[in-house]
Amino acid sequence: MKKDEVKKLIEQGVRELNDALAAGDSQQLKEFMAVMARFPRYSFNNCLLIVMQKPDAQMVQGFHAWKKAGRWVKKGEKGIGIVAPMVYRNKEEKASEDGEERMLRGFKVVHVYDVSQTEGKEMPEFARVTGDAGHYIDAVERVIRAKGIELLYEEIASGADGVSRKGSIVIDPKLEGAERFAVLTHELAHEMLHWDKVKRLLTTKTIRETEAEAVAHVVCRAVGLDSTTHSADYIRLYSGDLDVLAGSLDGIQKAAAQILELLGAAEAVKEEAAA
Known part of the structure; x- marks a missing residue:
């Protein structure tokens, strides 16, 4: 997925949410907010991209992250395109505490995969709250x-x-x-x-x-x-x-x-x- 495709997908998603609200249809926004709940550390745009491409996603990671976890992406699975920052070392500026000064130079498209798109080592069962607050x-x-x-x-x-x-x-x-x-x-x-x-x-x-x-x-x-x-x-x-x-x-x-x-x-x- 290219940058312009990601941009169009985001614009389309926002437009559809807006149209659904104007028509009094809450289902699409419910789905979006459910994704926000499952991925609270993802940006608004990335949550929107996930819900547009795979609204039932439960746990997403990159190809290599899944490999480290003992799982691999199934053959033929299509990645979920999201945006990630491009950070480069700045040699001209004063080094930071860790010895390097890093600069944000823009964003790039990367692909992640939901756990349902992988196979391999069994995932641990995570404790879930059943309503006792x-x-x-x-x-x-x-x-x-x-x-x-x-x-x-x-x-x-x-x-x-x-x-x-x-x-x-x-x-x-x-x-x-x-x-x-x-x-x-x-x-x-x-x-x-x-x-x-x-x-x-x-x-x-x-x-x-x-x-x-x-x-x-x-x-x-x-x-x-x-x-x-x-x-x-x-x-x-x-x-x-x-x-x-x-x-x-x-x-x-x-x-x-x-x-x-x-x-x-x-x-x-x-x-x-x-x-």
Whole structure:
């Protein structure tokens, strides 16, 4: 797959998402966000490329990475084209701490393969969460407090499940399980995305609420939880132009990836303390 083909595929994917939203069809965006949940560290464009080429992908790696894992790509399988940065050593600039200064010189198309396209050594079975959110509630609470955000559990006069107040999150104490985790993540997304003055001027409440719910949905899916607090409306976003839609989904993906990374770090610290 060439660069111009990748560009056209991305443009086509964004256009199809936009058309689906305008028509009130949430299925395509659901599929896209499911891919975002499975690959939280991939960029918006790469998630879009994966969903356009193989929406059922579960685990992707390059040819040589699979070979190191004791598996090989089946004969005749077509790779999934994604974009990767081209980084070169800069001999003219001052060397970095590791002895080399590296410069980003653009992007190139590389191909990855889903585990279903490979064969060989059996893959290990990864533990999956079945809906008990207690473990993750503790982790997200620690992430919130570690970011210097006050976390309170008390009834909210407006009747809302949760509220973000710039440096403070309030959660209805009656919420339990996956519902509590989803609302905690939703409000954390607000804290991360929506208290910048410029951001608030350039967005509406509808956009901000939708982005926060989308982040929570992706994070819940990524950890294996079924969040019941999100209505189907979260998926419809808003009828903006292609650039606005793409920008919103890019922010959703980055926020979800950051939260998942922080959750992983919080879990690692807890395990070390218990050792």
